[in-house]
Amino acid sequence: MSAKADSAPVALRWQRIRMIPNPWLRFGLLAVALAYFAWSVGALDINWHRVANGIPRAANMLTRMFPPDFGRWSLLFKGVLESVQMAFAASFFGMLLAIPLGICGAVNLVPRPVYLVARTLIILSRTFHEIIIAIFFVKIFGFGPLAGVLTLVVASTSFISKMLAEDIENMPPGQLEAIRATGAGFPKLLLYCVSPQVLPRYLGVSIYRLDANIRHSTVVGIVGAGGIGQVLAATFSRYDYDFSLAILITIVSLVFAGEFFSNWVRGHLR
Amino acid sequence: MTAEQHAQKHPQVWRRFSPRDTLLRYIWYLGAVAVVVWSISMLDIPWFYFLDAHLQAYDLAYRMWPPDLEFLETLANPLLETIHIATLGTAATVVIAFPIAFLAARNTSPNAFTWFVGRFILVTSRSVNTVVWGLLFVAIFGPGPMAGIWAIAFRSIGFMGKLVAEAIEEIDVGVVEAIESTGASRLQVLWYGILPQVLPVIYGTTVYRWDINIRESTVLGFVGAGGIGILLYSSINQFQWQEVSLMLVAVFGVVLISEFVSAAVRQRIT
Amino acid sequence: MLTISNLEKVYPTGTKALSGVGFTVDTPQVVAIIGPSGAGKSTLIRCINRLVEPTRGLVKLHDTDILTLNRSELRRARRRMGMIFQEYNLVERLTVMENVLSGRLGYVSFWRAYRRKFPPEDVRAAFVMLERVGLAGYQDTRADALSGGQRQRVGIARALMQKPDLLLVDEPTASLDPKTAREIMRLLVELAHDRGTPALVNIHDVALAQTFADRIIGLRQGEIVFDDTADQVTEAVLTDIYGEEDWSTTIRREGNGADNGPETKPPDDKNGLIREAAAG
Numbered sequence: 001m002s003a004k005a006d007s008a009p010v011a012l013r014w015q016r017i018r019m020i021p022n023p024w025l026r027f028g029l030l031a032v033a034l035a036y037f038a039w040s041v042g043a044l045d046i047n048w049h050r051v052a053n054g055i056p057r058a059a060n061m062l063t064r065m066f067p068p069d070f071g072r073w074s075l076l077f078k079g080v081l082e083s084v085q086m087a088f089a090a091s092f093f094g095m096l097l098a099i100p101l102g103i104c105g106a107v108n109l110v111p112r113p114v115y116l117v118a119r120t121l122i123i124l125s126r127t128f129h130e131i132i133i134a135i136f137f138v139k140i141f142g143f144g145p146l147a148g149v150l151t152l153v154v155a156s157t158s159f160i161s162k163m164l165a166e167d168i169e170n171m172p173p174g175q176l177e178a179i180r181a182t183g184a185g186f187p188k189l190l191l192y193c194v195s196p197q198v199l200p201r202y203l204g205v206s207i208y209r210l211d212a213n214i215r216h217s218t219v220v221g222i223v224g225a226g227g228i229g230q231v232l233a234a235t236f237s238r239y240d241y242d243f244s245l246a247i248l249i250t251i252v253s254l255v256f257a258g259e260f261f262s263n264w265v266r267g268h269l270r
Numbered sequence: 271m272t273a274e275q276h277a278q279k280h281p282q283v284w285r286r287f288s289p290r291d292t293l294l295r296y297i298w299y300l301g302a303v304a305v306v307v308w309s310i311s312m313l314d315i316p317w318f319y320f321l322d323a324h325l326q327a328y329d330l331a332y333r334m335w336p337p338d339l340e341f342l343e344t345l346a347n348p349l350l351e352t353i354h355i356a357t358l359g360t361a362a363t364v365v366i367a368f369p370i371a372f373l374a375a376r377n378t379s380p381n382a383f384t385w386f387v388g389r390f391i392l393v394t395s396r397s398v399n400t401v402v403w404g405l406l407f408v409a410i411f412g413p414g415p416m417a418g419i420w421a422i423a424f425r426s427i428g429f430m431g432k433l434v435a436e437a438i439e440e441i442d443v444g445v446v447e448a449i450e451s452t453g454a455s456r457l458q459v460l461w462y463g464i465l466p467q468v469l470p471v472i473y474g475t476t477v478y479r480w481d482i483n484i485r486e487s488t489v490l491g492f493v494g495a496g497g498i499g500i501l502l503y504s505s506i507n508q509f510q511w512q513e514v515s516l517m518l519v520a521v522f523g524v525v526l527i528s529e530f531v532s533a534a535v536r537q538r539i540t
Numbered sequence: 541m542l543t544i545s546n547l548e549k550v551y552p553t554g555t556k557a558l559s560g561v562g563f564t565v566d567t568p569q570v571v572a573i574i575g576p577s578g579a580g581k582s583t584l585i586r587c588i589n590r591l592v593e594p595t596r597g598l599v600k601l602h603d604t605d606i607l608t609l610n611r612s613e614l615r616r617a618r619r620r621m622g623m624i625f626q627e628y629n630l631v632e633r634l635t636v637m638e639n640v641l642s643g644r645l646g647y648v649s650f651w652r653a654y655r656r657k658f659p660p661e662d663v664r665a666a667f668v669m670l671e672r673v674g675l676a677g678y679q680d681t682r683a684d685a686l687s688g689g690q691r692q693r694v695g696i697a698r699a700l701m702q703k704p705d706l707l708l709v710d711e712p713t714a715s716l717d718p719k720t721a722r723e724i725m726r727l728l729v730e731l732a733h734d735r736g737t738p739a740l741v742n743i744h745d746v747a748l749a750q751t752f753a754d755r756i757i758g759l760r761q762g763e764i765v766f767d768d769t770a771d772q773v774t775e776a777v778l779t780d781i782y783g784e785e786d787w788s789t790t791i792r793r794e795g796n797g798a799d800n801g802p803e804t805k806p807p808d809d810k811n812g813l814i815r816e817a818a819a820g
Contacts, residue, residue, distance in 0.1 A: 037361065040354040044496075050412040058410045085309035092306040127525045128518070131401060131489040135506055140326045145313045177591055178629035178695075182702060183619035183646030185612075188653055192642055196633045219399040223492055226313075229402075233493075236405045252397040280667040282660035284637055284679065 061241055068249055069242035079221075079228035080250055086148045086220075086227055087213035087258075093149075094156025094213075095206045101157060102164025103190065108176065109168060122165070125158035134220040145226030152216060156209050163205045167198045204266045211262035218251045330511065337519055338512035345501065349520055352497035355415050355490065356483035356528075359422025364476055366423065367430040374431055375438035378464065392435070395428030400486045404495040415496030422483050422490070429482075430475050437471035438464060473539050481532035488521050541566055541738055542588075542706055547597030549583050549762075557583040558594070558762040565706075568736040570729050572743050572753035572770070576782050579759040581742040585708045588740070589621045590614060601706060619646035622699030622737075624728070626711035628691040630683040630698075637679035639694050640666045643701025662701070669697045673727060689720035696728060700735070707732060707739035713748065721745070725752045746778065746790050 070076070104110050104118035125133070133154055137147035171194065179193040221229025228247060235244040287295070372378045374388030403424045407417035441464055449463040491499020498517060505513040545562035557580040565571055573581050586592035588599055590606060599606040604617055622643070630639045644662045645653060652658065658666075670676055673693040678686075683694065692712060699707060712728060713721035729752045732739040743749045749756055750770045758766030758781040766777050775787040 054411040088309040129489045174629035181623040255397040286656040
């Protein structure tokens with residue numbers, strides 16, 4: 001037995017398995033990454049003098065932030081309320097608009113051209129950041145919550161419809177076939193086969209989106225589209241930092257409450 | 271069998287939902303609609319704006335066409351800066367989020383207090399939008415890409431930290447025990463027992479967050495935090511719509527490519 | 541009742557799934573369609589109610605030429621053809637009763653279907669049907685809580701709720717254990733005979749087909765190579781359909797081999813039958 005063990009080739013080298021096994025490629029990638037960092041930091045137009053002043057500035061800002069000033073609570077409350085209302089209204093319209101768009105974006109339900117158009121719309125509205133969309137609505141509809149609501153409607157619609165379309169596409173094809181075989185037309189197919197299968201997820205996604213809208217409603221105001229964000233941006237430009245902190249604390253608690261609510265509701269959806 | 275017995279045996283009535291269920295459902299519907307109606311009515315939406323909205327939109331589209339191709343030269347640098355901000359911000363995130371994730375994971379946090387601190391940092395980071403972080407850092411570092419990088423990093427810490435902490439909490443405890451039983455130090459356990467298990471998650475979330483950050487960094491300029499947003503904002507305010515349309519196309523392309531790259535990389539790692 | 545002739549299906553990929561398929565079902569009989577995987581059994585069944593659009597040919601149910609119908613006429617024609625599937629294809633999140641009643645979807649309005657208010661006679665028929673398939677009391681169970689055999693019973697009930705003129709059955713037992721498979725086949729055949737409804741059953745289990753079917757059609761590469769009564773299936777026939785293999789244990793023998801002689805049946809006789817079927 002010992003003879004056999006002796007004769008067996010014993011591995012003298014051991015190496016742990018790397019994600020990129022080829023050492024050239026591995027170190028090459030590392031070198032490229034380092035070179036990129038060096039280049040990009042150099043290329044960026046950074047005023048180092050100004051940055052160096054940042055630390056004392058930050059300290060100054062922090063001291064001016066404390067204690068947070070909740071004295072102007074009525075202004076704060078009005079802004080928060082507007083944000084929340086924007087989120088509710090936008091979620092509702094987003095949910096409604098997402099149904100037709102989501103159905104049209106499901107390749108197993110609609111003809112190819114309809115599918116392509118719907119998917120293009122979804123991708124187009126998802127690519128642009130909410131704030132870019134908000135700026136356009138502010139240009140068309142002027143300052144105020146309407147622009148904010150419309151922005152959030154666009155964002156919600158594209159998000160919910162994307163999820164809805166994916167859920168419909170993931171349905172087992174047999175169920176659709178079976179209901180088609182009973183002689184049911186397209187509306188009844190949606191009603192009796194698609195909707196029971198995707199409804200719980202759709203509601204879950206919509207509630208999640210409500211939560212996301214509350215979060216986003218706090219920032220669209222920065223470009224003038226209403227809500228608490230508009231108040232926040234104003235405090236920063238007036239160096240009103242103690243009020244800024246009060247607003248930030250309120251936003252964080254609001255987001256927290258929204259997340260809690262959304263988790264609670266989604267937990268109760270069967 | 272009499273007709274009566276027969277009827278009893280095979281009832282003609284069947285309800286899917288009990289009256290109570292139906293009532294509850296309608297109460298939910300009614301509640302949701304009431305909230306939405308209340309929200310919309312409080313927002314004072316000037317509905318007459320919608321009357322000529324399509325004309326406005328048409329007018330805008332007309333002015334945007336064709337994109338001003340000569341603007342491409344001016345555009346190139348800020349566009350590159352946008353990508354740099356996203357990449358450097360993500361790199362900073364990885365460095366900062368990594369230790370925080372270990373604090374915020376139950377099984378690696380030294381004690382309850384450090385766990386709470388870790389969680390608190392993650393929640394705060396996630397609750398404040400990138401643009402709001404941007405406002406803050408512009409106030410500290412002055413306008414420019416430096417503020418943008420930190421805004422990106424501070425928002426992403428919560429995102430990455432949360433996902434990595436969850437991955438740490440779900441690791442295979444057996445491996446850790448085995449390494450502990452060899453008498454390894456805490457740091458060695460971390461290095462040999464935990465890190466290899468969460469590394470794929472770290473790579474995956476980094477690339478995923480990078481692609482989100484590209485999208486976010488396109489708007490940071492609206493608050494002065496560098497990138498193409500500055501240019502976009504000024505062109506919009508000067509009504510240079512042909513420049514705006516070119517920038518939109520560019521942003522669309524960059525975001526789409528980054529999404530594609532990120533998806534491809536993630537597919538390769540996992 | 542059902543006439544099919546010259547049926548052909550070429551998929552967009554260029555695969556020829558059916559070519560020149562033709563046969564007639566003019567008595568309420570159970571017809572088993574056997575053949576290897578990829579022979580076109582599923583395509584054939586689906587071409588009859590146009591879940592798959594045939595490339596050319598003729599499908600006639602009573603006097604209706606199925607292939608020339610427009611969409612709304614097709615929906616009406618589909619109501620008359622009940623379909624049963626291998627994977628049951630119940631709507632998982634609906635209850636048993638809703639699934640059974642979905643067989644009536646073609647007959648009720650959208651609004652009624654939405655409120656689940658089906659006509660009383662439909663509800664009663666559904667209860668009778670549930671009892672008949674052995675699922676009395678299960679009406680409020682959700683479909684995803686049922687076992688495979690129970691799901692297939694619901695599938696049968698749904699198809700029969702359509703009061704069909706023809707049953708199209710696609711591999712009803714392929715996902716079931718042998719005992720449940722026999723129970724389901726027995727139920728299916730009993731119901732088809734009781735109601736005088738002809739049934740076309742795709743099945744890959746030859747013994748099961750021989751036990752329960754009145755007539756067997758053999759498909760090979762999209763063409764009919766056998767069409768006769770169940771007791772005419774011999775080793776030679778199976779070799780013709782599936783290829784070379786020892787078939788002696790597969791075939792069900794009634795008279796212990798006395799009356800089934802693979803050698804006694806001349807091959808051209810069989811071909812004659814096929815030609816006849818194709819022409820008729």
